[in-house]
Amino acid sequence: MTSCPALFISAPSSGAGKTSITAAIARSHARRGRHVRVFKTGPDFLDPSILERASGRPVYQLDLFMGGFAHCQGLLARAAAEADLILVEGVMGLFDGNPSSADLAAAFGLPVVCVIDASAMAQTFAALATGLARYRPELHHCGVIANRVGSAAHGRMVGEGLPDDLPLIAALPREPRLILPERHLGLVQALEQPGLDGQLDAWADAWEAGLRPGFDFKPTRFEASDAAAPAPLLAGRRIAIARDAAFGFIYAANVDLLRELGAELSFFSPLAGEALPECDAAWLPGGYPELHADGLAANAGFFTGLHAHAAAGRPLLAECGGMLALLDTLTDAQGRRHAMAGLLPGRAHVQSRLAALGLQAIAWPEGPLRGHSYHYSTLETPLPPLAVASNPNGGRTAEALYQSGSVRASYVHHYFPSNTEAIAAFFAG
Template sequence: MSAVVVMLSGLASGQGKTSVTAALALAVRARGRRVVVFKLGPDFIDPMVLERASGGPVFNLDDRMVGLAESRHRVVQAAAQADLVLIEGAMGLYDGPPSSASLARALGVPVVVLVDAGSMAQTFGAVVHGLASYGAARGEPVTVLGAVANRVASAGHAAMLLESLPPGCPLLAAVPRVATTLPERHLGLSSEAVAQVDEALQALAQAMQTPPNSDCIDRLLALPAWQPPAASGDAVWPAPPATLAGRRIAVARDAAFRFIYPANLACLEAMGASIEFFSPLNDEPVPASAHALWLPGGYPELFAEQLAAAGQWRASVQAWVAEGRPVLAECGGMMALADGLTLVNGQRHAMAGVLVGEVRMQTRLAALGVQTMQPGAQTEALHPAMRGHTFHFSTMSTPLQPTGQCQRLDGSAGEPWWRFGPTGKGVASYFHAYFPSSPMHTAALLGAAP
């Protein structure tokens, strides 16, 4: 094990964790060194930017949806092939559960604290000191290596921030404001945002390699190599059974259907499946050679007019469902199969019309959190529930009776899910499934025999 492993966390959301983590990754690559990046929690959007910077897939880690054992395994794998492993935390350091602090402790990973210092001076040191000492005061210490100040106005400002820090807590970087910023979070990496993302990341990475930050990367790479906790060992993570061997899975992937965990694709391939991507937005039909269809989440509401006009796509999915073939439609994928989608401005667009119901967008969050799902009686008795999460701003109104109900972690009722189509092989829900949590349920959802 030779890699340095560091978590970047901080005061709250909106401090610039994704920007700075991505800039660090790009700067490390510019040195010719190997970097792997992870994201804490069930997030689809930040990993798009982090992948752009790191040049590799960005897997999620946490102790609820992913599970602590798999999270440890993935970091062990990454540490064996990289010089630096960066983990971007979620929200503030102690926000949760799960919190960035709790995962850092469980993985034995030190933390670099990031604070947006754009509107503060000496209070920066007080905030960093509080974040560093709060865990110890509660009997749950976190190892803080140092601090990064974001949106620093000048060299004089950086000097004040450095002077304010408590002894033993270095200022690893003072990241200046840059003219180009990352696009709004909900845009993710849509085609129109790629140029802006690349420009912003290059500017930030350059800032990480010029005074006063010239030695930041060297200081990180000079840290002691990570030693995995004894509980994780070097055990090989069990490969899933090859229950999808020989099956081709059609997967919608474009700007409207972009919420895909890399771990889900890796799980399907490890189970023996081949994956065939297609784009409903480009009016591509469901690949006729596929055995099952997966419609992941995304932003169909941003492209509702284009989806409504995609006649070839709509006809192909209508024929697919009419033939009783397997479909897994998650959140945005489910929205695209409904009769209609009404935007917040009241404009309605016809969708594929294979799932009876109407979807309506709203400005407030409808549901958020990790949940579990038992897809059916055939697999329920033999295998644990599938884990996943939900996050959506729309509601689904349908006369269909739910086939089942997901559960929140406190045991209360979560998202409903429905079977549809003449054979009941279509499954739709707002629930985003994390396939590695239950490969057997995954296979069943995609039409393979349990």
């Protein structure tokens, strides 16, 4: 068992500023030379890219459905063994979803702080904060953070009615210049924000200025997982992975697992004009091919290489945006139609409204896998589904899994550690 200071950062709802507060704390400590490890609750690729830049270290997901308790326990224990501080950013509101942020905080005994947007309230701030803290008594709330206060006096006012065991940890001002740009699916990726480091430093400055005296991070005890390391089932296999602004939705745990299985990984950027490297298998992750369709189409060697790879019968996994890049055509949100690789029959259209969202459980021929779906595009294809996913919470999102020769594709973003053996069997061919 290892002890490390830790904090679980949640809120009453989305939009309160969890990511900016988490990033501010991480950058504040990282720039003082502290080893900070940040985790994100639930499926997300965009917030972690910001948090990784803030902390200077990879950000992993903690999800009791996708990864399970033992997997999450192992991630936290390994982080605690090396870190000076662990931060976990929640998802949506504290009690939203199943499993919720509260479920995760309770499972690992993480101290909770709620970020509340105080911009349109005064004394009600204390009532809301107290209600959140008392709703599930098994959670340990160590304080509350007021975000977007209008003045120093406003910051003092919102904290006046808080009980002694729920102190106001910090009050941060409303700063429109610190708002991060967004697009469909969420925040703009960190690699697309040239001024991000300056903004993160400004956030850290605001955190340090708004921090109340006397607050300190409490040590939390983390138990090691007894899960055994996977067998090197992919030893000697080379897997090519597309990674750039068009294909950036990659879980760090997925990459780790492939390496633990013994695979040699070769990353390449289709947008930089790079062709598919020589490899035994390939993975096209999700991302934004619709925003970079012209750049992808200009790289003829990329599409040619994919065709040669599939013709040779080598495994190719394409997820969400990766799948869209394999279709005949992709129509973007402005109505422009782009020719894609033509490796899978069908066409996709990006729309202005959300098309699907939800956790997913899906049965691959090699075994069951878990993941999630989140996209604004719709797909038309004559391919019959190899399998259809289900939503553990009963939602309508139920994505299809398609197979054409050695190519496997779906809107599902798969979480590889949910079934190590199935992933190894597929990539082994």
